[in-house]
Amino acid sequence: MCESNAYVIRNGTEELVMESVGSLIPANGKITLKSIFGEIMYVEGDLIDIDLIGHKIRLKEHGGQ
């Protein structure tokens, strides 16, 4: 399977916020994450990068470090 884990960088550390992300949609300053299990999560922030081989999505919250 090719889903990825999503992390938010908080205080310089990566905090896992969702496992098994199946899709990612940025819009209106928010990132919408949907897991392969149907969970939906919104992060008020920006995408830092996606490593498709390492299965890792990194996000930065607005106002965060």
Add this chain to the structure above:
Amino acid sequence: MCESNAYVIRNGTEELVMESVGSLIPANGKITLKSIFGEIMYVEGDLIDIDLIGHKIRLKEHGGQ
């Protein structure tokens, strides 16, 4: 393998711009795509969405439709 294909939406159609994308980095209004073969490409635009299960990255160019 979990790499994806990247498409730019032009005139309402999806044009394949890079196969086997291994990572994606948005910064300064540009999207940097790196393939698993070491190719690097820049798209002046924004990410529309990523479908990790369907292995599809969709981008929109600035000023594009």
